[in-house]
Amino acid sequence: MNTEDIAHIAGHLDQARVSIQEVERITLQHPNLSLDDAYRVQKQGIALRIARSEKQVGYKMGLTSRAKREQMNLTSPIYGVLTDAMQISDGADFSLSRLIHPRIEAEIAFITKKDIRGKITSDEALQSVDSICAALEILDSRYLHFKYFSLPDVVADNASSSHFVLSQTRFKPSEVDVAHLEMVMDVNGVPVQTAFSSAISEHPLNSLVQLSHLLMEDDQLIPAGSIVLAGAATLAIPMEPRTRVKLKVENLGEVTVRVNAD
Ligand code: OOG
Ligand code: MG
Numbered sequence: 001m002n003t004e005d006i007a008h009i010a011g012h013l014d015q016a017r018v019s020i021q022e023v024e025r026i027t028l029q030h031p032n033l034s035l036d037d038a039y040r041v042q043k044q045g046i047a048l049r050i051a052r053s054e055k056q057v058g059y060k061m062g063l064t065s066r067a068k069r070e071q072m073n074l075t076s077p078i079y080g081v082l083t084d085a086m087q088i089s090d091g092a093d094f095s096l097s098r099l100i101h102p103r104i105e106a107e108i109a110f111i112t113k114k115d116i117r118g119k120i121t122s123d124e125a126l127q128s129v130d131s132i133c134a135a136l137e138i139l140d141s142r143y144l145h146f147k148y149f150s151l152p153d154v155v156a157d158n159a160s161s162s163h164f165v166l167s168q169t170r171f172k173p174s175e176v177d178v179a180h181l182e183m184v185m186d187v188n189g190v191p192v193q194t195a196f197s198s199a200i201s202e203h204p205l206n207s208l209v210q211l212s213h214l215l216m217e218d219d220q221l222i223p224a225g226s227i228v229l230a231g232a233a234t235l236a237i238p239m240e241p242r243t244r245v246k247l248k249v250e251n252l253g254e255v256t257v258r259v260n261a262d
Pocket of ligand 1: 068154159232
């Protein structure tokens with residue numbers, strides 16, 4: 001696809017997000033959009049945000065758990081880019097007023113301390129991790145009814161990313177083994193989703209490995225100091241006003257977001 005079309009689609013999706021207007025999935029008009037093209041659209045969309053002074057702070061992996069792939073009826077993991085404007089602090093109040101149809105899901109995040117590039121092993125990935133924490137991701141697909149039917153659609157839409165919250169409590173990799181930790185997400189104290197961290201790519205560190213491999217195909221790396229969301233362990237649930245959503249991860253503490261009335 002030519003650069004002009006890529007820029008046009010990126011502008012269209014960016015406009016949908018900023019104006020809070022859901023749009024038809026783009027493969028309706030562009031049925032031949034390849035996965036590579038979709039990543040070019042994603043990159044162009046992030047460039048638009050960076051031009052408005054946002055800063056790239058990391059990446060998110062998506063569709064790394066079977067539950068999520070089945071929920072969205074898609075087959076392979078993808079990535080999106082995180083910017084500083086997407087971060088909410090642990091425990092903060094959050095308004096849904098600028099979002100279309102937000103959902104929230106339970107994640108684990110890594111903060112890296114070395115550049116990660118190419119075909120790394122999970123041991124190498126672990127050595128590049130500075131700290132680990134519990135995280136909540138808020139998704140908001142720009143597509144009508146939060147429905148898309150192909151990987152290129154969701155990749156172009158920056159993997160449905162909207163916001164994320166990292167737990168204030170951080171752990172060193174030597175302090176906790178993230179292979180099989182119980183994760184419970186509750187709304188107003190009522191558990192709504194429970195899973196084990198092993199649901200994330202079989203082992204959350206595999207998400208880092210996969211991200212590095214995916215970026216390699218585009219000659220990119222994960223810069224030191226990046227935040228990497230490893231992908232949801234549970235299904236994403238719709239967010240409701242006047243609720244408090246909390247995720248507790250065994251041995252990793254908790255992370256909370258308070259949803260405002262408006
Ligand atoms: C795509 C993003 C999936 C995850 O953690 O699996 C994702 C979507 O569900 O719209 O972020
Ligand atoms: Mg996610």
